[in-house]
Amino acid sequence: MQQIYDDIRGDFRYDNELNGCLNCGICTATCPAAHFYDYSPREIVQLLWTENVEQIYDAMQEKIWACAQCMTCAARCPFKNSPGGLVAIMREVAIKHEMQSAKDVLRPFGRVMLKLITTGNQLSPDMIQPDHFPDWGPNIQKVEGDLSVLRKAIPVKTLQTVETAWEVSLKTSVEMYTIWEMTGVLKSLELMDENLFDVIEDFIDEKREEYDEWLEEQEDDD
Amino acid sequence: MKPTDQNGSPDAGIAGHGSFFQETNLSREEAVRATDWVRKHVDRRTVDLGERMDDVREHMYELEKEGEIIIHRITDGHEPMTVKTLFGWEKKIPTKQLWHHKSCGQCGNIPGYPTSLLWFMNEFGFVPGKDYLDETDQTSCTAWNYHGSGIGNVESLSAVFLRNFHQAYVSGKQHGHELGHFFPLVHCGTSFGNYKEVRKYLIESAALREKVTKILGKLGRLVDGKLVIPEEIIHYSEWVHVMRNRIASELQKIDVSNIRATAHVACHYYKMVHEDAVYDPEVLGGNRTAIITSVAQALGAQVIDYSTWYDCCGFGFRHIISEREFTRSFTMDRKIRVAREEANADVMLANDTGCVTTMDKNQWIGKAHDQDFSIPIVADVQFAALACGADPFKIVQLQWHASPCEDLVEKMGISWSEAKKNFQEYLKEVEKGNIEYLYNPELAYGGQA
Numbered sequence: 001m002q003q004i005y006d007d008i009r010g011d012f013r014y015d016n017e018l019n020g021c022l023n024c025g026i027c028t029a030t031c032p033a034a035h036f037y038d039y040s041p042r043e044i045v046q047l048l049w050t051e052n053v054e055q056i057y058d059a060m061q062e063k064i065w066a067c068a069q070c071m072t073c074a075a076r077c078p079f080k081n082s083p084g085g086l087v088a089i090m091r092e093v094a095i096k097h098e099m100q101s102a103k104d105v106l107r108p109f110g111r112v113m114l115k116l117i118t119t120g121n122q123l124s125p126d127m128i129q130p131d132h133f134p135d136w137g138p139n140i141q142k143v144e145g146d147l148s149v150l151r152k153a154i155p156v157k158t159l160q161t162v163e164t165a166w167e168v169s170l171k172t173s174v175e176m177y178t179i180w181e182m183t184g185v186l187k188s189l190e191l192m193d194e195n196l197f198d199v200i201e202d203f204i205d206e207k208r209e210e211y212d213e214w215l216e217e218q219e220d221d222d
Numbered sequence: 223m224k225p226t227d228q229n230g231s232p233d234a235g236i237a238g239h240g241s242f243f244q245e246t247n248l249s250r251e252e253a254v255r256a257t258d259w260v261r262k263h264v265d266r267r268t269v270d271l272g273e274r275m276d277d278v279r280e281h282m283y284e285l286e287k288e289g290e291i292i293i294h295r296i297t298d299g300h301e302p303m304t305v306k307t308l309f310g311w312e313k314k315i316p317t318k319q320l321w322h323h324k325s326c327g328q329c330g331n332i333p334g335y336p337t338s339l340l341w342f343m344n345e346f347g348f349v350p351g352k353d354y355l356d357e358t359d360q361t362s363c364t365a366w367n368y369h370g371s372g373i374g375n376v377e378s379l380s381a382v383f384l385r386n387f388h389q390a391y392v393s394g395k396q397h398g399h400e401l402g403h404f405f406p407l408v409h410c411g412t413s414f415g416n417y418k419e420v421r422k423y424l425i426e427s428a429a430l431r432e433k434v435t436k437i438l439g440k441l442g443r444l445v446d447g448k449l450v451i452p453e454e455i456i457h458y459s460e461w462v463h464v465m466r467n468r469i470a471s472e473l474q475k476i477d478v479s480n481i482r483a484t485a486h487v488a489c490h491y492y493k494m495v496h497e498d499a500v501y502d503p504e505v506l507g508g509n510r511t512a513i514i515t516s517v518a519q520a521l522g523a524q525v526i527d528y529s530t531w532y533d534c535c536g537f538g539f540r541h542i543i544s545e546r547e548f549t550r551s552f553t554m555d556r557k558i559r560v561a562r563e564e565a566n567a568d569v570m571l572a573n574d575t576g577c578v579t580t581m582d583k584n585q586w587i588g589k590a591h592d593q594d595f596s597i598p599i600v601a602d603v604q605f606a607a608l609a610c611g612a613d614p615f616k617i618v619q620l621q622w623h624a625s626p627c628e629d630l631v632e633k634m635g636i637s638w639s640e641a642k643k644n645f646q647e648y649l650k651e652v653e654k655g656n657i658e659y660l661y662n663p664e665l666a667y668g669g670q671a
Binding site: 176 | 325326330340358360372375381385429443494532538540541587623652665666
């Protein structure tokens with residue numbers, strides 16, 4: 001528990017995001033998550049400010065995942081605190097310590113994570129189909145038709161895609177893999193969801209091979 | 223000095239009452255003079271902040287002088303226009319030679335955002351490949367994932383930022399231009415906020431710079447062994463803001479004075495690194511960011527205020543995917559209902575990806591709770607394009623919206639049914655391979671315009 005708190009406090013952003021607290025509550029008054037959840041940015045700041053290690057740990061079980069990360073709290077705070085920024089640090093630490101709350105939260109995120117890590121794009125047209133979002137209603141779009149044809153009717157070449165938001169070059173995706181590896185993102189993913197990590201690893205190997213082959217072809221052409 | 227009462231007690235208040243209170247016996251003229259400063263409109267853009275607020279750009283210039291980084295400068299070639307930000311600082315907005323940094327949410331879900339923007343650039347006579355570039359060599363900023371899941375960290379966000387912006391810096395070379403020819407124009411509000419945040423961290427932390435320099439070195443994305451950092455981070459809506467008068471005077475074809483517009487400015491545009499957001503004394507009294515409102519006013523629309531103007535849309539990053547009951551409840555209750563009941567708005571204008579998606583897609587479900595409110599949701603640039611005669615389907619791509627955009631289009635005097643019929647005919651041409659483009663597609667792959 002103490003280690004978790006030390007990791008939060010040890011983040012280099014911490015002193016930038018926490019400068020004191022008047023307990024005025026304007027952050028909570030303007031917080032969208034506070035409308036619907038048992039969540040208060042003022043409480044988060046207070047727990048950290050008073051070094052209440054036990055309750056910080058409790059807040060990381062659930063509360064920190066309520067925050068909508070809009071940063072209204074940060075814009076309003078007379079002390080220039082950023083409760084939303086502190087929550088971001090706490091989420092990272094929850095992942096680092098393999099907390100169950102983080103695993104539960106990440107499960108529905110799997111599809112986005114797979115898309116992001118493998119392509120460098122977070123979202124794609126084929127993800128935003130009516131069967132994925134029944135609550136968006138029957139008229140999710142105003143012209144029926146084959147998705148690939150509708151995408152080709154966008155007059156911008158990079159956007160005529162279905163499986164990614166825009167066409168990302170292979171070289172670009174491969175560069176992203178290096179970033180994920182060197183910054184410990186893949187390691188975090190492995191801690192959180194081993195199955196998803198395995199799928200992603202296979203995909204990355206395949207893409208790297210594809211890129212190497214392409215490079216060889218280029219050399220042969222020269 | 224601590225106030226005391228007439229007996230010397232240090233516990234007296236300073237509220238002008240109590241036993242220590244004494245009449246000043248000022249004449250009327252003296253009293254007026256003494257309180258004149260209270261009556262003055264105090265403009266925070268004229269307040270001297272002293273050391274209370276740091277301008278990260280000053281530290282950037284120092285780092286450049288010390289040979290640590292290269293700043294991707296805004297030059298005369300970018301034809302910049304200068305605006306004022308929250309504290310009256312100046313910010314240069316380049317208007318030309320722009321590298322489109324696309325948004326995953328816009329491209330994947332609201333493609334009329336980027337198409338309207340590129341269409342405007344063409345309408346102004348910009349030459350693709352010289353005055354702007356849209357290419358495949360870029361990734362998402364990855365901040366949506368970070369804010370939603372916590373997977374990712376400052377190093378990964380910084381490395382992605384530097385990778386993409388390095389590409390912007392060198393992208394002109396393959397088209398025969400100098401390094402730095404194209405300046406990045408960030409389409410997404412969250413990318414914009416995130417990039418500003420990580421730029422600040424990079425400037426403040428030598429340890430972070432050291433870590434990411436290794437990564438960028440491995441990627442071959444250093445210039446003379448140095449990191450490339452942009453002089454300014456620019457959001458597309460800032461470009462729309464500085465071009466608004468040209469849009470209205472040179473391109474506007476439709477009178478929109480009958481349109482009641484409400485604005486929803488993205489939280490990540492003006493609440494993250496808030497000192498960088500654009501404010502204009504002529505727009506909303508300079509008390510709120512000028513973005514969106516300024517272009518709606520320039521076009522002559524009626525901009526109507528509403529009590530939850532400052533509220534978030536409810537997107538939540540994580541919530542839009544896995545806790546949509548929060549997202550739809552918040553957006554219906556705090557944005558759509560209020561804009562409908564208080565402002566009787568014909569349209570809600572936004573300047574970000576998640577906001578448009580959230581407010582556009584979550585109206586239908588409100589009926590389940592007798593919240594039968596609906597408002598067309600479009601971006602500022604889409605509304606402006608419609609007002610300038612852009613095709614509602616081919617260019618503004620309203621077919622991807624769920625909210626009743628047909629009501630807005632009809633109120634603007636454009637026939638929705640006619641435009642839809644024409645578009646469906648065009649789809650047959652698309653199937654045959656007869657596609658209309660805003661620029662030569664080869665440009666996207668490094669080919670010539």
